[in-house]
Amino acid sequence: MEISEIIMLVFCGLFLIPSLASATRFDQWWIRAFDFPRIQISILIISVIIIGIIVFDFSELIHFIAIGLLILSLIYQLHKIYPYTSLAKKEVMEFEDEDPSDNISLLVSNVLTTNNKYHKLLEIVNRRQPDILLTLESDKKWEDALKELEKEYKYTVKVPQDNLYGMHLYSKLKLEETEIRYLVRNDIPSIHGFVRLDDNSKIRIHCMHPKPPSPSEADTSTNRDAELLMLGRDVKDQDKSVLVFGDLNDVAWSRTTRLFQQMSGLLDPRIGRGFFNTFHAGHRFLRWPLDHVFHSNDFTLIEIAREKPMGSDHFPMYINLNFERRAEQEQEKPEAEEEEKEWAQDKIDDAEPRQKGV
Known part of the structure; x- marks a missing residue:
């Protein structure tokens, strides 16, 4: 040879x-x-x-x-x-009417704590005018730089941190019963609560940013997996209209994220539409989808887009959804097999979560 x-x-x-x-x-x-x-x-x-x-x-x-x-x-x-890919069947239906009757738009942005190009995110917010803005990795400097948004975004939840896991939630729509939880670790927050739409419909929201498996962050994926799977398990039990969004530090096609979907019954609007790779903004050929928006099957999709870079290593993610109950009858929920549920519970137990539920 x-x-x-x-x-x-x-x-x-x-x-x-x-x-x-x-x-x-x-x-x-x-x-x-x-x-x-x-x-x-x-x-x-x-x-x-x-x-x-x-x-x-x-x-x-x-x-x-x-x-x-x-x-x-x-x-x-x-x-x-x-x-x-666009070759696959779409999991979420397109919104077909001319005018959305009850829509909600979100902008999710991992801003990168060390990034000081605050104006670039503000430009995107001013152009898109989302109902809800979630920033991740945001510290007190970012909080101060975004203060001007509070004229329009009257409802806020602020968790400034210097450990790359701060988060800030800004909403034009009324937020109710909001709370900050530390599900797996006492320095990794998540935000939970409800948002009221204009027609008074009540939507449960979960904002997440678990720690990724990497040599500089965590030796294993156990804590990240447990945080996602615990949320998936509890969302299923709540049986309400739900939005889950944030930087999940996991790709859409991983076993954990797919199992999260199956356990929660939530839909992924990217399926059948594209990758929407949001990380790494600085490396054209090394990108994958880390920033996500999942929703219950009573929403249809108006628009989904990856926004322009704003100085961070993540691209912001924009999505506009229409809330319509009739969609529940046409959009099938993912379902997890018993063996997968058992594996998920083992993962949750291994992480020894600080809180037993979401």
Whole structure:
């Protein structure tokens, strides 16, 4: 066997690792990190397959096995990201009437604590005029810079922190029963409560920003997974109109986020429409969707968009939804299997949450 073929076999083996690792249930940060760049991994696998076909003369069985395993690995990766392409069926219906009767618009922005381009976010807010603005990683400096918004956004919940997990909620619509909770760790807040629409409908809201698995943040994904899955479990039991939004530090196609959806019964408006990659704003070829808006099946979609960069490592995410009860009869809720529910409860128990429910 020629040296070029041996080198190629090594590369084939290396590019099987991302699929093999992400298919496991291990929660070490370096394993769960393979959940994120599935688009990039797919492109690299395709490149290796093409090069392998050129290098191999297919005179030996190992050549066929190597390319065959890579093709299976590619199919696995594409299967995960396919729902977030325009080829897939849309999970959320389009709003079809001319004028929205009861809409609610949200802007979610991880501002990056060290970012001081406050005016760029203010420009987006002034242009979009969302009903609700959620900022993440916002500290006291960001709070002061956004003070002018409070003329229009009379209802606020402020949690300024310097640890990259501060959050601020601004709303034109009335907020009720709001509370700040620390579900898993005493330095990672989340905001919960209700918002009243113009027709007096009451919508439960949950604003989240769990800690990601990474060498600088957390050795495992256990706490992040537990926070999301605990919310998913409790949202299902509440059986109300719900909005969940924030930087979940997890990609839309990961097992945890998909299970969160199944447990909560909430819908993802990106399915069938696109990736809407919000991180990293500074690296064009290293982006994936970390900022999310999930909602109950009594909403239809008016608009969803990734906004222009505003100095942060995240793009802001904008969404406009129309609240309409009739949509419940036409939009099917995701459902979790019993085995998956048991795995989720094990995850929650492993994290030893500070609070037992949301």
